[in-house]
Structures are given as structure tokens and as C-alpha cells.
Amino acid sequence: MSGTTLADWLRAQDDSVLVALLRARPDLATPVPADTAVLAARIGTRASVSRACEDLDTFTLTVLEALLVLDADLNPVPQPDLARLLGKDVKARPLKQALAALRARALLWGPDEALSTPPASRDAVAAFPAGLGRSVPALADVDLSPLGEDELRVLKTLADGPPIGQTRDAALVVALEQAKTPIQKLLARGLLIRRDGQTVELPREVGLLVRGDRPLGRIQVTEPSMRTTSLDVAVVDETGAGEALELLRHVESLISAWSADPPSVLRTGGLGVREMRRIAKDLEVDEQRAALLVEVVVAAGLVGDSEGAEPEWxxxxxxxxxLTATPEVRWSTLAQAWLDLPRLPGLVGQRDERERLLNPLSAELNRPNAPRDRRWVLEALAGLEPGTTVTNAGELAAVLAWRAPRRGGRLRDELVRWTMAEGTALAVLSRGAITTAGRVLLSEGPALAAKQLSDSLPAPVDHFLVQADLTVVAPGRLEPELADDLALVADVESAGGATVYRVGEGSVRRAFDAGRTASDLHELFRKGSRTPIPQSLTYLIDDAARKHGRLRGGAAGSFLRCDDPVLLTEVMAHPAADALELRKIAPTVLVSPLPLADVLDGLRGAGFSPAAEGPDGRVLDLRVGGRRIPGKSRATRRPVHVPTPSEDQLSELVRLVRAGDRARSTQRGERISVPANHGNGPSATLGLLQRAAKDGRSVLVDLVDSHGTAATRVIKPQIVGGGVLEGYDLSYGEVRRFPLHRITSAALVED
Incomplete structure (x- = not known):
């Protein structure tokens, strides 16, 4: 049966069909096809067919494989034959939908009486479509009744797929009377094909006979079910907002810890196991969450490799x-960095094929397709009704495996589980559902997502509760200034919906070191607390204030002064005085060659409470602000998929393809070629181009680029002269210049 060619079928379609095709397969649009013949050739390439199959669901792929079983890539196939092969379980409606999906991607063309597929689809889809071997038409009506049970068992094993098997019996060719093993008997009967000395193949016709009334097995026409529950959207968003605040707290702690003590970069890159465990312990999280935080802060550009002689993070x-941005902006920065992260943090802690441990930030975690696959999982959740939660990650993985079985690779199921866990940690998901802010992040970007999260965050509170045991309870997110003041005078003991701080002598002294006075701290607790201030807290502050600053230090290297000579005598009598190289230069003054910060730290370790002072006698804050390296702008990551042009661009592309068809048809305008070794050729081409520029018409030019590659362009000439054609390149949408001597022919394009 002869059928129409793909190029002829494309020419017969409406422009809307071609626009839909280019939308579904954007790789076909780059560079712009010169005409339909070029488009058809590009459609049939193996790489393009393989990409087009990535988004096909399991049933549609089964239909495509069934077409290949019928050799639709060689000769057109009628739809009734296809329906018979699929079996009675496949109804007409889903089959019609599958064929429409294949036609929309040009993986199928022609009328129902003559269905054809691209020849490259056999290599791109499966080496053995439907698990069946090559066709041997002579075996279509072979009788299997004379076979013994051992021979039938071999045939059934190969019929279940794959249809090839490895056996030493394939090396020996014997007559049926001499055959001893089942393989030898089947080879002698011609029911197996000998591929080489160790491989046999089951012919397609024999495999279909063995399979019986279900030639393609049990076909799953619809996607598997997935259990879901419904929650109030407000509950999902509020829970996610709480998780976002917890995320920010952990990242702030990580930055603070690495500012004071940056971990080393391993020789092979990445972060060592010991440092990983330390940060997990400091943040009071498990190592998997700690690894995710480390990956995200580096991806967001908040931490980097110092790239020195001894590099550190x-x-x-x-x-x-x-750190100075609002909570919602800080969250959106982290969430977008995770969404675009071309790595798989879930691999941390596993081992590679050489049994080497995979560390955070190591190159082995790189996966260029990770952002695409991550969005694939999140968009599946975003496709559910708002507030719909998925209770089982395995069921979601099964659904996604049915929707796109060729995506995700061997880590597909783990990818779904990792994405759900990481998305929850990043507050993109909450309780198995996508948050409203996460939904906006996917569709609109980080700026609008930040605004959406701000609506879900609890309003900051302006008070706290001081307890008798010197703990301070913040019943929610504190106002930024109040939170900073409280964090200076108290240490976080536990965090969550309510944060618990503890006030101690060390934390109060920290506030004094930062320049706060006793009256400042009394005022902070008096104004901020909704409960009475316990007397023990007042005594603690006053007692620390009496001790603090009695010793005054300055740079000499450094000096210590005190109005009480007895106290200085006590300092000099302490063993720490020798380590700090202290020397008395006056009854009330000591000096040291060491930096002031070291002297003060040494004295505090010895039980004293010194303070630093400036030239004006005021208390100085000598707390180390933390190391910093120059920030690097985040590199624009090239998308792992070909971007889809806009509707206007697609319509223009189709118009150019149609113009190319018209230019190459017999009804096209005047064509002028440049013949070799003839003087009138170039002048005739020049004249045609000049007329086109004057009349505002487009031309189809064939040219050879600087690399000797032939190309075709649709140009609207603007300036022709000086050995150069300058015009608007309709194929690329920009003004370009072409040397006239590289143009081999030109033709007017009829509008």
C-alpha cells in the first residue's frame, strides 16, 4: 500500500496544525526550516524523534510500538490492523486520542487507511518494539503443536521479551534428527533465528502466536490511581510559611557558623564528611537536610569557594x-536557587559505581536534567486542585512513570521522593500539597512568589514572655529590630511556632560587649515583655554590669586599665597573665603586645569580665563579623530543553516555511543563478537583488558560508552594493550582511 509522504502531508495541513507541531517539538524551529521538505527531513531525525517521545504517555507509546510491529515505518498500515493487534481491551476512543497525539507531533501521518511513522522511530523508540523480534513472514501460520514442553518453555520465555537470548547452542547447526537441546531443536525447525555463535532471536510471528489473544500483553490504557486528600488551602499555606521561617533560621545559622569557621574544600571538591556532620549537629537537623541547605546556599551565591592556596567554603x-532582606525575599531567593539547581542533593550519602561516598558540593552530584525533572514533579502536584495532598510518593511516582515513561531515568522514583522531601524543606510544598507561593514560583517567578508568601506569613509580634527560669518565649515571628535585640542578649534554646530563648551571664555579657548598657537591657525587657520581669533577671543584669568594664583595654598592641589597683594585681597573679604577655606600666595600667581581642578573650576565659574601649572611652563592639569573599553573580544556566517560541514567532515561522515552498515551486518568481566562469551571472543576480530592494520584495537566496556549508535564507534586501547584500533575514528575524560572491542563486518570493 502506497501512502503520502511526510512532506506532502505537512503541505496539506492548515497553518494551525504546523504551529501546534512546532509548539510540541520546538527543536524543529531552530534554525528556521527553509521549506516543508527541510522540516520533514528534520522531523525524521533520530534525535528529534527521541525528544518528541519523551512526553508521550505509556499507552500512546504502546500504540507507536504497535505501529512499528506492523512495520508502519516501511509501509502504510490501516487502522483496523492496528486495532486488532492492540486487542479487544483497547476501545476506539482512547485509540483515537493516542493517534491524534502522535499526529500532533508528526510521529504519525496519513489517513486512517494508511498510517505511517518516521523510519527513525524504530531506533528512537525501542530496539525491539513491544518486546518482539524481527519479522519472518513465512512463519505467520506456523504450527506449534509438534513442539515439546521444553521447546514451548523456551519460546514463552523469549516471547515475554526481550526476544534474544545468549546460548552456546547457537554455535552448532544440526539437523532436527541430531538436535538434543531445545534451542537446537527450535533452530532446526526454523522457529529461532541464529544471529551469531552465541545469540538467538525469536521471530516476530512466532512471538505473536505464543502470546495468543493478547499479542501485546495487558495494555494499561489509563493512568494508575493515586490516593489524595483535601485540606484547606489556608492551612497548607500557613504550614508552609512556618517551614519557610525555619528554613531561614537554619540558613542564617549556617552563614554565621561558616563566617567564623569556614570548612575546607576537599581536594576533589565538595564538603567533607566531618564538616557535614558538624553543621548538621550545630543546626540540630539530620544530615540529609543539612546537605540540602549546603547545596542551596552555594547555588544561591551566599557561600562560595575562596579558591585560595587552602580553599574554604x-x-x-x-x-x-x-541577611538584610525581608523574610519573603530571602525565601524566594533560596526557593528559586533550588528550583534551578542542576544537581541532585538526594544522592549525598550514597556511593557511586566505584563505592566512593558522594559528598555535598561534589561534581558527582551534577545532573543537567535535574531542574527539568524537578519541575516535572512539581507541575504534576500543581495540576491538582489547590489544597490537594498526595499521601504516598510512590503512587505519584507510578502516575508520572505512566505519563512519561521515557523521562527520569533509573532514578525516577527516587527523584519523586527527593523532590517532595526537598520541596517541603524549601516550603514549596506543605503536607504533601503545593503551597500557593510554590505554585506562583513555578508559573510567575520569585518576585510574585515572595509577595504571595508575605500574605501567608504570620504578622510579626512586638512582644515576648519572660519566665521565672530566665527563659523568654517569643509567641511568633518577632519584629526584626526586636528579634535582633533579643538575639543579642539571649540564646535560642528551641525554635518552632514559638521560639524559646534563654538569658545567661554569657549572653548578657555579649550584649554589654556590643555596647549595650544595663539600663538598655532593663528597658528592652520592660517594654517587650507581657509578663512581669522576674527579680532574678534584674539581679543577673545588674551583677553582670557591675563586673563588666571594670577592666578597660586598648591597643598598644593592647592595654588594660583599671581604677582598682587590687584588681590589676589579681590579674597579674593569674597564670593567664604570662600567656597574654601582660606587663604593668603603672599601678592602674597593663599592656600586651597581643591584639586586644586576644587579650580580652584570654581574660574572659580566666573568669574576668573586661570590656574594650575606644579613644573616647566608650565601649567598643569587637565581635568578629565573619569572613567574606566577593560575591559572584549567578551564572545564567542554559536551559536543558529547547525553549518554545511564542505564538507570534511560531506563526511567523510557518509563514516563512510556506514562503520557502512557494519560492521552490514551479510558480515561483524569477530565479537567477551565478554560473561558474561566466561574467553575466553575478551581474544578473545583482540586478535581481537591487530590483527586490527597490520593490520591497523578499528573495530566497542560496549561499555558501565561510566554512563552505550551503545554506538557504529568505531575505528582504535593503541595501545592495559594494559587494554586500544587507537586508532583513526573515529566517532569523534580524538585519544581516552577506557577501555577494557567496550567493550562488536568488529567486523572488511570491507573496
Missing amino acids: VPTALADTW
Whole structure:
């Protein structure tokens, strides 16, 4: 049966069909096809067919494989034959929908009486479509009744797929009377094909006979079910907002810890196991969450490799900007960095094929397709009704495996589980459902997502509750200034919906070191607390204030002064005085060659309470602000998929393809070629181009580029002269210049 060619079928379609095709397969649009013949050739390439199959569901792929079983890539196949092969379980409606999906991607063309597929689809889809071997038409009506049970068992094993098997019996060719093993008997009967000395193949016709009334097995026409529950959207968003605040707290702690003590970069790159465990312990999280946090802060540019002689992971200057931003902006930065992360943090802790441990930030975690696959999982959740939660990640993985079985690779199921766990940690998901902010992040970007999260965050509170045991309870998110003041005078003991702080002598002294006075702290607790201030807290502050600052230090290297000579005598009598190289230069003054910060730290370790002072006698804050390296702008990651042009661009592409068809048809305008070794050729081409520029008409030019590659362009000439054609290249949408001597022919394009 002869059928129409793909190029002829494309020419017969409406422009809307071609626009839909280019939308479904955007790789076909780059570069712009010169005409329909070029488009058809590009459609049939193996790489393009393989990409087009990535988004096909399991049933549609089964239909495509069934077409290949019928050799639709060689000769057109009628739809009734296809329906018989699929079996009685496949109804007409889903089959019609599958054929429409294949036609929309040009993986199938022609009328129902003559269905054809691209020849490259056999290599791109499966080496053995439907698990069946090559066709041997002479075996279509073979009788299997004379076979013994051992021979039938071999045939059934190969019929279940794959249709090839490895056996030493394939090396020996014997007559049926001499055959001893089942393989030898089947080879002698011609029911197996000998591929080489160790491989046999089951012919397609024999496999279909063995399979019986279900030639393609049990076909799953619809996607598997998935259990879901419904929650109030407000509950999902509020829970996600709480998780976002917890995320920010952990990242702030990580930046603070690495500012003071940056971990080393391994020789092979990445972060060592010991440092990983330490940060997990400091943040009080498991190592998997700690690994995710580390990956995200580096991806967001908040931490970077110092790239020195002894490289370390050091916070960047961007971290300071991030720390001063609002909570919703800080969250959106982290969430977008995770969404675009071309790596799989879930692999941390596993081992590679050489049994080497995979560390955070190591190159082995790189996966260029990770952002695409991550969005694939999130968009499946975003496709559910708002507030719909997925209770089982395995069921979601099964659904996605049915929707796109060729995506995700061997880690597909783990990818779904990792994405759900990581999305929850990043507050993109909450309780198995996508948050409203996460939904906006996917569709609109980080700026609008930040605004959406701000609506879900609890309003900051302006008070706290001081307890008799010197703990302070913040019943929600504190106002930024109040939170900073409280964090200076108290240590976080536990975090969550309510944060518990503890006030101690060390934390109060920290506030004094930062320049706060006793009256400042009394005022902070008096104004901020909704409960009475316990007397023990007042005594603690006053007692620490009496001790603090009695010793005054300055740079000499450094000096210590005190109005009480007895106290200085006590300092000099302490063993720490020798280590600090202290020397008395006056009854009330000691000096040291060491930096002031070291002297003060040494004295505090010895039980004293010194304070630093400036030239004006005021208390100085000598707390180390943390190391920083210059921030690096995040590199624009090239998309792992070909971007889809806009509707206007697609319509223009189709118009150009149609113009190319018209230009190459017999009804096209005047064509002028440049013959070799003839003087009138170039002048005739020049004249045609000049007329086109004058009349505002487009031309189809064939040219050879600087690399000797032939190309075709649709050009609207603007200036022709000086050995150059300058015009608007309709194929690329920009003004370009072409040397006239590289143009081999030109033809007017009829409008």
C-alpha cells in the first residue's frame, strides 16, 4: 500500500496544525526550516524523534510500538490492523486520542487507511518494539503443536521479551534428527533465528502466536490511581510559611557558623564528611537536610569557594545583602536557587559505581536534567486542585512513570521522593500539597512568589514572655529590630511556632560587649515583655554590669586599665597573665603586645569580665563579623530543553516555511543563478537583488558560508552594493550582511 509522504502531508495541513507541531517539538524551529521538505527531513531525525517521545504517555507509546510491529515505518498500515493487534481491551476512543497525539507531533501521518511513522522511530523508540523480534513472514501460520514442553518453555520465555537470548547452542547447526537441546531443536525447525555463535532471536510471528489473544500483553490504557486528600488551602499555606521561617533560621545559622569557621574544600571538591556532620549537629537537623541547605546556599551565591592556596567554603558579600532582606525575599531567593539547581542533593550519602561516598558540593552530584525533572514533579502536584495532598510518593511516582515513561531515568522514583522531601524543606510544598507561593514560583517567578508568601506569613509580634527560669518565649515571628535585640542578649534554646530563648551571664555579657548598657537591657525587657520581669533577671543584669568594664583595654598592641589597683594585681597573679604577655606600666595600667581581642578573650576565659574601649572611652563592639569573599553573580544556566517560541514567532515561522515552498515551486518568481566562469551571472543576480530592494520584495537566496556549508535564507534586501547584500533575514528575524560572491542563486518570493 502506497501512502503520502511526510512532506506532502505537512503541505496539506492548515497553518494551525504546523504551529501546534512546532509548539510540541520546538527543536524543529531552530534554525528556521527553509521549506516543508527541510522540516520533514528534520522531523525524521533520530534525535528529534527521541525528544518528541519523551512526553508521550505509556499507552500512546504502546500504540507507536504497535505501529512499528506492523512495520508502519516501511509501509502504510490501516487502522483496523492496528486495532486488532492492540486487542479487544483497547476501545476506539482512547485509540483515537493516542493517534491524534502522535499526529500532533508528526510521529504519525496519513489517513486512517494508511498510517505511517518516521523510519527513525524504530531506533528512537525501542530496539525491539513491544518486546518482539524481527519479522519472518513465512512463519505467520506456523504450527506449534509438534513442539515439546521444553521447546514451548523456551519460546514463552523469549516471547515475554526481550526476544534474544545468549546460548552456546547457537554455535552448532544440526539437523532436527541430531538436535538434543531445545534451542537446537527450535533452530532446526526454523522457529529461532541464529544471529551469531552465541545469540538467538525469536521471530516476530512466532512471538505473536505464543502470546495468543493478547499479542501485546495487558495494555494499561489509563493512568494508575493515586490516593489524595483535601485540606484547606489556608492551612497548607500557613504550614508552609512556618517551614519557610525555619528554613531561614537554619540558613542564617549556617552563614554565621561558616563566617567564623569556614570548612575546607576537599581536594576533589565538595564538603567533607566531618564538616557535614558538624553543621548538621550545630543546626540540630539530620544530615540529609543539612546537605540540602549546603547545596542551596552555594547555588544561591551566599557561600562560595575562596579558591585560595587552602580553599574554604566562605560566605560571600551577597550573604550580607540577603541577611538584610525581608523574610519573603530571602525565601524566594533560596526557593528559586533550588528550583534551578542542576544537581541532585538526594544522592549525598550514597556511593557511586566505584563505592566512593558522594559528598555535598561534589561534581558527582551534577545532573543537567535535574531542574527539568524537578519541575516535572512539581507541575504534576500543581495540576491538582489547590489544597490537594498526595499521601504516598510512590503512587505519584507510578502516575508520572505512566505519563512519561521515557523521562527520569533509573532514578525516577527516587527523584519523586527527593523532590517532595526537598520541596517541603524549601516550603514549596506543605503536607504533601503545593503551597500557593510554590505554585506562583513555578508559573510567575520569585518576585510574585515572595509577595504571595508575605500574605501567608504570620504578622510579626512586638512582644515576648519572660519566665521565672530566665527563659523568654517569643509567641511568633518577632519584629526584626526586636528579634535582633533579643538575639543579642539571649540564646535560642528551641525554635518552632514559638521560639524559646534563654538569658545567661554569657549572653548578657555579649550584649554589654556590643555596647549595650544595663539600663538598655532593663528597658528592652520592660517594654517587650507581657509578663512581669522576674527579680532574678534584674539581679543577673545588674551583677553582670557591675563586673563588666571594670577592666578597660586598648591597643598598644593592647592595654588594660583599671581604677582598682587590687584588681590589676589579681590579674597579674593569674597564670593567664604570662600567656597574654601582660606587663604593668603603672599601678592602674597593663599592656600586651597581643591584639586586644586576644587579650580580652584570654581574660574572659580566666573568669574576668573586661570590656574594650575606644579613644573616647566608650565601649567598643569587637565581635568578629565573619569572613567574606566577593560575591559572584549567578551564572545564567542554559536551559536543558529547547525553549518554545511564542505564538507570534511560531506563526511567523510557518509563514516563512510556506514562503520557502512557494519560492521552490514551479510558480515561483524569477530565479537567477551565478554560473561558474561566466561574467553575466553575478551581474544578473545583482540586478535581481537591487530590483527586490527597490520593490520591497523578499528573495530566497542560496549561499555558501565561510566554512563552505550551503545554506538557504529568505531575505528582504535593503541595501545592495559594494559587494554586500544587507537586508532583513526573515529566517532569523534580524538585519544581516552577506557577501555577494557567496550567493550562488536568488529567486523572488511570491507573496
